[in-house]
Each structure stands twice: as C-alpha cells, then as structure tokens.
Amino acid sequence: MEEEYETEILQLCEEIAVLEVEKETFERDVSMQYGQYDILGAIEEDDIRRQDISKLMENIEKLEKNLARQTRLNGITLTRCCVKTIEKSKIKLVQQHRLTGHCHLCSFEVEFEIIETQEDDSLMRKVMNLNIVVDGNECKDISSIVSRVEETKSLLLFFKTLKSFCENCEHRRKTFQHFKEKYPNMVTLPEGCQSELMLIQSPKLKGCSMCIFWDIDVTLEGEIRPKIDLLLKMPEEVMTIDYNIVANAPEYFQNLLRILGAEASIESVIKTVCVTD
Amino acid sequence: MEARDHNVLSCLQRLEMGALGFQSRDPEEVLKKDRLHQLKCRALSLRMQRNQLKAQIQKLKEAKAALDDGITMDGNDVENRVNSSQLALPLLMSRHTQLKDMLRAHHLIGGYDVVEVDSGKRVSFSLSTAYEDTYLDTYHLELDLTRGVRIHRHDIPPFIPLKTLAQENLETDLPGFLHSLWQHVNGRASRQYQLKLIKEQMETVSVMETNPLCSVLVLMCKIPGEEDTAVLLSLLYGDPLKALPTRVTLESNNKLLPDEPQWKEVKSLFLKTPPHKVLLALRSEGRIM
Numbered sequence: 001m002e003e004e005y006e007t008e009i010l011q012l013c014e015e016i017a018v019l020e021v022e023k024e025t026f027e028r029d030v031s032m033q034y035g036q037y038d039i040l041g042a043i044e045e046d047d048i049r050r051q052d053i054s055k056l057m058e059n060i061e062k063l064e065k066n067l068a069r070q071t072r073l074n075g076i077t078l079t080r081c082c083v084k085t086i087e088k089s090k091i092k093l094v095q096q097h098r099l100t101g102h103c104h105l106c107s108f109e110v111e112f113e114i115i116e117t118q119e120d121d122s123l124m125r126k127v128m129n130l131n132i133v134v135d136g137n138e139c140k141d142i143s144s145i146v147s148r149v150e151e152t153k154s155l156l157l158f159f160k161t162l163k164s165f166c167e168n169c170e171h172r173r174k175t176f177q178h179f180k181e182k183y184p185n186m187v188t189l190p191e192g193c194q195s196e197l198m199l200i201q202s203p204k205l206k207g208c209s210m211c212i213f214w215d216i217d218v219t220l221e222g223e224i225r226p227k228i229d230l231l232l233k234m235p236e237e238v239m240t241i242d243y244n245i246v247a248n249a250p251e252y253f254q255n256l257l258r259i260l261g262a263e264a265s266i267e268s269v270i271k272t273v274c275v276t277d
Numbered sequence: 278m279e280a281r282d283h284n285v286l287s288c289l290q291r292l293e294m295g296a297l298g299f300q301s302r303d304p305e306e307v308l309k310k311d312r313l314h315q316l317k318c319r320a321l322s323l324r325m326q327r328n329q330l331k332a333q334i335q336k337l338k339e340a341k342a343a344l345d346d347g348i349t350m351d352g353n354d355v356e357n358r359v360n361s362s363q364l365a366l367p368l369l370m371s372r373h374t375q376l377k378d379m380l381r382a383h384h385l386i387g388g389y390d391v392v393e394v395d396s397g398k399r400v401s402f403s404l405s406t407a408y409e410d411t412y413l414d415t416y417h418l419e420l421d422l423t424r425g426v427r428i429h430r431h432d433i434p435p436f437i438p439l440k441t442l443a444q445e446n447l448e449t450d451l452p453g454f455l456h457s458l459w460q461h462v463n464g465r466a467s468r469q470y471q472l473k474l475i476k477e478q479m480e481t482v483s484v485m486e487t488n489p490l491c492s493v494l495v496l497m498c499k500i501p502g503e504e505d506t507a508v509l510l511s512l513l514y515g516d517p518l519k520a521l522p523t524r525v526t527l528e529s530n531n532k533l534l535p536d537e538p539q540w541k542e543v544k545s546l547f548l549k550t551p552p553h554k555v556l557l558a559l560r561s562e563g564r565i566m
Contacts, residue, residue: 019330024374026337027351030367031375034344039368047365056369061474063376070380073452074388081379099382104480113387125412153410159386218346221519 021088028083031086073225075163105173105194106136112155127153134162137194138169140192141216146219161222168216168226169194175263176214183270198266202273207235210249210273212266228257230269333370340367362561389455398423404459406466408520413466418458426451436490437461460518465491467520474553481566482556485509492517494552498565506531508540512547522547539564 040057047053071077080100087094093116100109102255130153132146142165167268177193188199200210211231218224230253234247239246256265343364375507384390390403400420406413421429433439441459447454468491475482475496486495494512508529515523525547527535534540543564546555559565 002313002316005313005320008320009316011321012327016323016327016330019327019334023334023337026334026341027367027371027374028378030337030341030344030371033341034372035375037368039372043365043369044362047362053365053369056366056373060369060373060376063380064374067376067379067383069391069393070383070388071500073391074383074386075452076386076388078379078382081375081382083378083382097382097385099386110386127410127412130410149530154407155385155410156387156405156407156412156463157409160456164456175461221521223519229465 012215017088017090021085024085031191032082040235057223075167076159078100086113092116103162104170106134106139106162106166106169108135108162109133110155110158112153127155129153130155130158132158137192138165138216141165142218143218145218145220157222161218161224164224165216165218167223171262172196172214172216172226175266178263179266179270183274186273200212200270200273205273207233208238210269212269214262228262228265229253315439325396333367336363337367337370340364346517387459394419399429402455404455404462406459406463407474408467408470411470413470414428416462418455425517433458433462434465434489437465464516464518464520468492468494471520471551471553475556479556479560481560490517494522496552496556498556501563503531506534512552520551521549522552 019271035130040060042059043053048057075200078099078101080098082098084096085093092115096111096113098109098111100107102108110133111129111131115128116123116124116125118124121162130150134142136145137200142162145161146158149155149161173193176187176189176198179198180187180189183200186200186202188201189195190199191197191198196214196216198214202210204210209232211233213227213231214228215227215229217227230250232249234246253269255264258267260268316473340363348364384405387405387407390401392401393399394401398421402418402420402421404416404418406415416431416433418431418433419429421427428439428443428447429441437458438461442454442461445454445457456548472484472487472491472494476484482501483497483531484494485497486493494514496510496512497506498510500506500508506529508527511524511526511528512522513526514521514522525544527540527544529535543555543559556565
C-alpha cells in the first residue's frame with residue numbers, strides 16, 4: 001500500500017516538473033509575441049475583484065518596481081529577454097538566453113547558455129556559447145575585448161567592462177558638449193561629441209590650434225584606461241621664437257591633469273587662448 | 278497556557294485518530310497508519326498541483342490561439358471584450374514569468390540584486406564573482422540608510438579593505454564604491470579559483486606558499502628526466518584587482534637553469550597567461566612533470 005503511494009508520488013513529481021517547464025514555455029511564447037501589452041491597465045474592473053487576479057497583479061507590480069530598481073543601479077537596460085529551457089531536472093538546468101538592451105549609448109545583443117548543476121551542497125554555474133554583438137559609435141573600440149570575452153565566455157566581465165567603458169564615454173561626451181556650449185566660438189568637435197577629438201581654436205590667433213585627444217582604452221582583462229593628450233599647433237613665426245612651447249605643452253598638460261582633473265585642465269587650456277582685446 | 282494547549286492538542290489528535298479509524302493504541306501500528314496517511318495526503322496534494330498545472334497550460338494555449346486570431350483586450354472593441362477574462366489570467370501569468378526572467382538576467386550579468394529591507398531603511402546588495410565562464414561565490418552587503426549611509430552588516434572577508442573603500446566614496450558615490458568593492462572581491466575570487474584549478478589539474482606541482490588574499494603563490498615543479506632538479510616559481514600579485522601576477526621569480530637548485538632562454542620565456546609567459554594554463558602547456562611539452 002505504502003509502495004503504491006510512493007511510486008505514484010515519484011511519478012507525479014516527475015510529471016509536475018515537465019508540466020512546469022511546459023507552462024513556462026507557453027508563458028514565454030505569449031510574452032515574446034504579445035509582451036508589449038499594457039496588461040495591468042487593460043484588466044477589467046470585474047476581473048480585478050477576483051482574488052487570484054488581484055494577487056497576481058500585486059506581485060507583478062512588486063516585480064516591476066524591483067526591475068526598475070535593478071535597471072537604475074546596474075546601469076544596464078534590458079529591452080528584451082528571451083529564455084528557453086533546454087533541460088531541467090533536480091540536478092541540472094540548461095537554459096538559453098538572448099538579451100537585448102543598451103548601456104548609455106551603446107546597444108547590445110547577447111546570446112548565451114547557462115548550465116547549472118547541483119553538486120553535493122553547492123550549485124555550480126557555467127556559461128557556454130557566448131555570442132555578443134555591440135552597436136554604437138564608440139563601440140568599435142571594444143571589438144578586441146568582445147572577441148576575447150566570447151573566447152573565454154566571460155559574461156560577467158563583459159557587462160562590468162561595458163558599463164565602465166560606457167560611463168567613461170558618457171563622461172567624455174558630456175564634458176566635450178559642455179565646452180562646446182560654453183565656448184561656441186573656440187571649441188569645435190570635428191567628429192561629433194561622441195568622438196575622441198576636441199579642437200580649440202581662437203579666431204583671433206590664426207594658425208594656433210590645440211587638439212585634445214581623449215582616448216578610452218580597454219585592456220583585454222577589462223581594465224579601462226582613459227588617456228587625455230594635448231597637442232599644440234603653432235604658426236611658423238611662433239615656432240622660431242620659442243619652439244619649446246609646442247614641445248613642452250603635452251607634458252605641461254599631463255601635470256595639469258594630475259592636479260586639476262579633466263574638466264578644470266581643459267578649461268584652463270581654453271582660457272589661455274581666450275584673449276580679449 | 279502551554280500545558281493546557283498540550284492537552285487540547287493531544288485531545289484533538291486522539292479525536293482525529295478515532296475519525297480516521299485508528300482503533301489500536303499500539304505505537305508502531307499508529308506510526309504505520311500515520312505514515313500511510315501522510316503519503317496519502319502528499320499524493321493528493323501533488324495530484325491537485327498536477328491538475329492545476331494542466332488547467333493553466335490549457336488556458337494559456339487558448340489565450341495564445343485567441344491572441345493569434347486577433348482578439349485583444351482593447352476596451353473599445355466591444356465584440357472582443359467578452360474574451361477579456363479569458364485572457365486576463367494567462368496574460369498576467371506570462372508577464373509575471375517575463376519579469377522573473379528579466380530579474381534573473383540582471384543577476385546573471387552581474388547585477389547587484391538590490392533588495393529593500395525594513396521598509397526602505399536598509400538596502401542589501403549582492404556581489405557576484407566569476408572567473409571566465411565559471412560563477413564563483415556571491416558576497417553580500419547591507420547598508421543602513423537612516424542616518425547617511427553606513428554599512429550595517431556584510432560577509433566580505435577581512436583581507437578585503439572594506440573600511441578603506443567605504444571611507445573613500447561610500448557616502449558620496451555609491452555606484453563607484455560598489456564597483457571598486459566588486460573589483461577587489463572578484464580579483465581575489467579569480468586568483469583563488471586559478472589556484473583551485475592548479476591543485477586539481479596539476480597534482481605533480483606542489484603549492485609551497487599562498488595567502489588568504491591569494492596575492493602570493495609559490496609553486497614547485499619537477500623536471501622530467503632530471504631526478505634532483507626542481508624549479509621554484511614565485512608569483513607576486515601586486516595589484517589586488519588583477520588575476521595576473523605583476524612579478525615572477527624563477528629559482529632552481531640547478532643554478533644555470535633560470536638563465537636559459539626557454540625558462541626566461543616561461544617567466545614572461547606567466548605575466549600574460551593564467552598560471553594553470555601555462556603549467557598545463559609546460560607539462561604537455563614535457564618541460565615539467
């Protein structure tokens with residue numbers, strides 16, 4: 001008698017596990033095609049009074065608040081998330097993920113497989129088959145690290161690095177934009193505000209120009225190294241008088257950077273050519 | 278109060294046993310019937326769960342078919358409004374799963390899993406670590422937000438300079454603080470994992486010295502074919518954020534060995550490639566045991 005029940009219980013557990021995966025698959029199919037619906041807003045008054053529906057709506061609101069919090073603090077916005085369960089058992093879970101989203105001005109589409117195995121008392125989680133596509137003006141600079149990350153399947157490192165890189169780019173863009181607006185006659189961004197180049201030219205000092213190169217380098221280990229350089233171009237006459245101005249300017253600027261930081265250093269350089277009559 | 282409850286409880290138990298047809302008071306017999314009763318209840322509840330899942334799946338199938346046919350929940354479309362209650366529950370369930378998927382995705386890509394505790398007075402963060410394709414330990418931090426920002430409790434190991442990092446920018450730049458902390462914790466977790474791989478994959482290599490921060494690693498390797506020759510490799514990890522050493526020293530009881538060009542090359546290899554990979558390559562080339 002006991003054995004009969006025990007067998008039935010085992011069978012039921014297995015059946016339930018399969019049904020749960022089936023249910024999730026259907027739910028994900030519906031979300032994929034009809035997920036953009038404003039579901040909460042469309043529910044009828046009558047239906048809201050049903051206990052199961054109102055409880056579910058309450059849970060959904062909590063999850064949406066939670067998701068907004070994660071998005072804000074993680075600095076990464078996910079616009080689409082497709083999950084497919086390949087295998088699920090008590091000791092193993094294999095899922096395919098396709099995430100679409102953006103971090104500041106850089107958009108990405110990432111595909112990967114996660115394998116989770118229950119080993120004794122701990123959970124082992126690994127990444128397989130990582131594929132990354134990034135798109136954005138600055139993103140050509142990170143193509144080598146994208147290849148490296150795909151090779152080593154370093155999913156976590158990729159996103160941490162992407163976030164740091166995009167924050168640095170955003171900082172540079174805002175700084176360049178700020179100076180372009182503050183000194184419209186002198187500052188030009190010949191390649192746009194998302195590039196590394198800012199040009200400072202005074203209309204009164206013909207032939208003199210200063211180039212700020214703000215390079216954001218990413219090492220293969222995911223380290224972000226911003227490097228700001230100043231290059232001076234002077235007309236012939238000035239060069240013959242004092243060649244050293246041009247030669248020493250880059251080093252002088254590096255010293256300034258160390259003491260004042262990026263914005264203050266660039267501002268002081270701009271001010272040197274802000275000659276009033 | 279307690280003694281009385283105990284009596285009430287045992288009274289109810291006796292009544293229940295009587296109702297279930299338990300005539301005897303023989304403990305073993307009672308236990309056996311009790312277990313059978315438990316199994317019966319469990320089977321019943323699982324059957325209910327299974328049936329509920331089947332019904333939910335059916336509703337989802339119907340909802341999807343209706344949506345594919347163009348039925349919507351648009352309030353203005355009177356004809357189709359009749360179907361809204363048919364769609365409501367399945368659509369809500371789908372949205373619920375979609376949100377759970379997105380939150381899990383955030384966790385997998387290294388999100389902080391921010392959770393508000395105690396109605397917003399405290400916030401907890403998780404720091405996931407990983408080395409290449411393998412996820413490692415997760416660390417936790419709880420901040421008290423009632424008077425400024427203070428660390429309430431955490432499970433960050435003591436050799437991570439938590440206090441110093443907190444003094445730098447905990448109150449002024451929380452995302453920056455969390456990122457720096459993560460870099461420290463992840464750096465150490467990566468080095469520790471590399472050491473684990475060395476121990477697992479290179480049993481013939483002896484680990485002579487290591488430390489909790491995994492900033493020092495001294496390994497001894499034997500040379501095949503030369504019984505008495507051993508090589509001592511010292512890897513110094515000067516940067517706590519990095520998983521690669523900043524200095525490599527090579528010593529041997531064969532005084533000439535460290536100056537040989539192939540071993541000098543090995544030294545520079547350790548600066549660029551993870552140690553377990555270098556050792557595996559050396560072993561496959563027959564340079565070490």
